[in-house]
Amino acid sequence: MALLELKDVNVSFSFADGTSFYALRDMNLSVEQGELVALVGPSGCGKTTALNVLAGQVEPVSGQVRLAGEPVKGMLPSVGYISQADTLLPWRTVLDNVALAMELRGMPKKERREIARDLMAKMGLSGFENSYPRELSGGMKKRAAIARVLAVDPAILMMDEPFAPLDALTRQKLQDDILDLWESTGCTILYVTHDLTEAIALGDRVVLMGARPGRVVKEYPIDLPRPRRVMDVKFEPHFAELEKAIWQDLSSEIQRGEGQR
């Protein structure tokens, strides 16, 4: 049974002039326990909307979100959400930022700081406990944001183009960190990206979405060997084949989308 599912989900948004459109139309998606699924598609295809429905931030017109087979409404109890934006609270030290989710759950200060310190060490942030977010590089801020959601052991990590604003080198390091994290903890990750290389390098499965209306067009199992390193896996011949196959479908989706506008 799938850990998390979207079942025939429809989402529509309306404009100020009264017209509306389907951001998602009969969207079906399932994520297995311990799976790393990458969601790709042309911009504006509803990737983020799908993630927001799963996270309980957008309510579908019809259809269901299911957690372990049970329909759920509203916010999932245990989701770690990482977005593109820098969302550390600037007036808190990095340590207190990492401890935030535990603080919100009422964990005592000493205990949560201890856990936060350990997590920071694991994420390579030791020595920055008392720094403020503005003193950190973009990559380090991302690491702190990841540590912040890991602190409460989320059942599933949802990442929405988390590394898009970073430079290529930092991005690749963080992608390797995600692989490390996933391989060592066996957590479940749903990863939204527009970067095909990233999607294939990380994912067990790449799900391609099409635009207007947003829905799943095709899925591709990624049978590259594990454990992976982004730099190594990128140069495997099979990687190129996969990328070419997905790219052809993606570019025809993009063309179809542009033809409609």
Add this chain to the structure above:
Amino acid sequence: MKRKLSLISPGTWTLVVLALAILAWEAGAAAGAVDVFFFGSPSLVWAEFCEMVEKGSMARHLSATLQEAGLGLLIGGVLGTLAGLGLGIHPRVSRALMPLMTGLNGLPKLALGPLIIIWFGIGLKSKVLIAVLMVFFVFAFNLYSGVNSVERELITAVRLLGGTRQQILRKVIWPASIPWLLASLRTGLGLSISGAIVGEYLGAGRGMGWFISNAGERYDVNQVLCCVAVLVVLVMLLDGVVRLLERKLLHWR
């Protein structure tokens, strides 16, 4: 002495310009180029200051004004902050009340003076009320803008981490509003003192405003200038204190 200077942080050039101006004024008065009856002179102002301190009238009037201004700032600041936060987090209420608030703020508070004196007498209450009216809107509008300028992404992120509405208010909106609160405090300081002085002008038995107005009626230019100078220095010092507070509270920026 050094610490006080850094509290005002006037910069060397400000001091030089000020010293030159005072020197020119004094020289002009000594040479007879400046009519001392109408424009006073620095040495006479200083003599007036020493006399006022000696006789205790400075302490008497300054303490009255500071009490009125302090109470006005405290009450107006707290009420304004609560109003600003409340309006900021309840968009529907603010849509109804904001136009009203803007209208009331546009009203010249001086025009309300006679009414306030009639209703509340010439004691402490009327001065505090005028100071409150001056200060309240600054805090209310600033805090309202503060709440509205909190990044949506921060609120969403904390909600996704499991934050309740209460927690978002306490841990995101409130700390994000602190810079706006301190900015209001800096503006409010001067305004609360102005409010107290205006109140004393309209009718009082003591206070710097009342004293200045009396001195003016007696054509005692040096006494007026002395009181004005004291108020200016006082506001600068208090502003310095708030700036130190800012540096301490906002070091994360």
